Amino acid sequence: MNSYSSKLVENAVNELSRLPGIGKKTALRLALHLLKKEEPFAEALGNAIIRMRKEIMFCRECFNISDAELCEICSNPKRNKEIICVVEDIRDVMAIENTGQYNGVYHILGGIISPMDGIGPNDLNIAALVTRVGKGGVHEVIMALPTTIEGDTTNFYLYKQLKNQEVEITTIARGIAIGDELEYADEVTLGRSILNRTKYEDGLEN
Amino acid sequence: MNSYSSKLVENAVNELSRLPGIGKKTALRLALHLLKKEEPFAEALGNAIIRMRKEIMFCRECFNISDAELCEICSNPKRNKEIICVVEDIRDVMAIENTGQYNGVYHILGGIISPMDGIGPNDLNIAALVTRVGKGGVHEVIMALPTTIEGDTTNFYLYKQLKNQEVEITTIARGIAIGDELEYADEVTLGRSILNRTKYEDGLEN
Numbered sequence: 001m002n003s004y005s006s007k008l009v010e011n012a013v014n015e016l017s018r019l020p021g022i023g024k025k026t027a028l029r030l031a032l033h034l035l036k037k038e039e040p041f042a043e044a045l046g047n048a049i050i051r052m053r054k055e056i057m058f059c060r061e062c063f064n065i066s067d068a069e070l071c072e073i074c075s076n077p078k079r080n081k082e083i084i085c086v087v088e089d090i091r092d093v094m095a096i097e098n099t100g101q102y103n104g105v106y107h108i109l110g111g112i113i114s115p116m117d118g119i120g121p122n123d124l125n126i127a128a129l130v131t132r133v134g135k136g137g138v139h140e141v142i143m144a145l146p147t148t149i150e151g152d153t154t155n156f157y158l159y160k161q162l163k164n165q166e167v168e169i170t171t172i173a174r175g176i177a178i179g180d181e182l183e184y185a186d187e188v189t190l191g192r193s194i195l196n197r198t199k200y201e202d203g204l205e206n
Numbered sequence: 207m208n209s210y211s212s213k214l215v216e217n218a219v220n221e222l223s224r225l226p227g228i229g230k231k232t233a234l235r236l237a238l239h240l241l242k243k244e245e246p247f248a249e250a251l252g253n254a255i256i257r258m259r260k261e262i263m264f265c266r267e268c269f270n271i272s273d274a275e276l277c278e279i280c281s282n283p284k285r286n287k288e289i290i291c292v293v294e295d296i297r298d299v300m301a302i303e304n305t306g307q308y309n310g311v312y313h314i315l316g317g318i319i320s321p322m323d324g325i326g327p328n329d330l331n332i333a334a335l336v337t338r339v340g341k342g343g344v345h346e347v348i349m350a351l352p353t354t355i356e357g358d359t360t361n362f363y364l365y366k367q368l369k370n371q372e373v374e375i376t377t378i379a380r381g382i383a384i385g386d387e388l389e390y391a392d393e394v395t396l397g398r399s400i401l402n403r404t405k406y407e408d409g410l411e412n
Contacts, residue, residue, distance in 0.1 A: 004271075005279070006272055008273060009258055009262070015251040015254040019239060019251075028300075029227070030226070030228075033226050034225075034255060035271065041259075043256050045221040046254075047256070049221075049222075049251055050253070052214040053243075054248075056212060071211055094234075
């Protein structure tokens with residue numbers, strides 16, 4: 001496709017198609033939709049994107065996205081600062097927050113160790129985590145990383161960095177998802193769910 | 207999902223998810239991508255969207271999008287102004303231009319008659335087409351609308367509006383697509399392709 005009849009449209013299509021998962025055809029569909037709508041619609045979208053990128057901050061404690069120097073979670077006096085949950089990115093924070101089951105704080109690594117993608121420990125917020133735990137007052141670090149080779153590598157690296165400090169290191173439970181049939185579960189998950197079985201009485205308390 | 211940790215992100219996600227085919231999850235993925243990139247990336251995207259909507263014009267002849275009062279096609283002295291191809295929207299112009307087989311001009315209706323969606327003849331650029339043909343100098347109007355009930359309705363409406371003028375009214379050929387197997391073609395298309403068969407010799411000329 002070459003001729004968009006308009007440099008303005010061509011430019012917008014090119015910019016839109018640089019977003020992940022949006023090809024030229026989708027970008028054109030979006031651009032035509034914006035042209036059909038009133039001017040304030042496109043203006044609100046454009047300004048929201050520019051303002052977000054320009055004014056966003058990252059929490060100086062946990063590296064969560066934030067509108068202030070400290071994020072809403074770190075600045076909340078009701079959150080338990082003695083427990084830090086380590087996650088890959090901001091979406092994981094949202095997912096855990098949505099469960100309503102966690103009252104500690106977070107530490108966002110900004111990725112996981114992945115030599116294939118050229119991501120090493122120094123590209124992640126790991127040193128800051130070690131410093132943060134080293135300041136004391138932290139009883140437990142929960143590692144909530146993906147169960148992939150990269151996630152396991154990162155878990156092990158974090159463990160080695162933190163094991164000399166006085167802090168309990170845990171990982172989130174792996175097992176059969178609630179509602180899932182046992183016969184369809186993969187062997188590794190099923191095997192681990194038997195190894196890490198929990199007391200029936202403990203489940204009753206929830 | 208409620209807590210995006212940032213009003214700025216929440217706002218951008220809301221705006222992005224108002225685009226067609228983009229839900230909250232995709233919008234969040236796009237917003238996080240924009241946050242990972244440098245500031246000029248988001249700025250270029252936002253400004254391209256705002257500028258396009260603000261500065262776009264519609265060609266006063268054919269209603270194509272344009273950066274000037276007359277679009278590139280209508281203002282091109284090499285295009286044959288005696289043939290007008292009527293299409294539903296701008297994407298159709300691009301598709302036909304890409305074939306390199308058409309040297310006439312266009313008329314963009316901006317939709318097709320669709321009572322189900324509340325779109326009547328007055329919502330489309332039909333009156334302008336009738337006036338344009340009425341001015342004279344047009345020998346042929348090619349209707350290149352979709353083969354749907356709405357497309358057929360629009361074709362018939364256009365035909366009624368134009369039949370008293372001295373102009374030839376044609377529709378694009380319907381038939382078996384090149385490369386398609388006959389056995390998989392639907393009956394209507396196959397039937398029409400036999401009714402509207404063309405001279406073998408005519409094909410040799412291309």
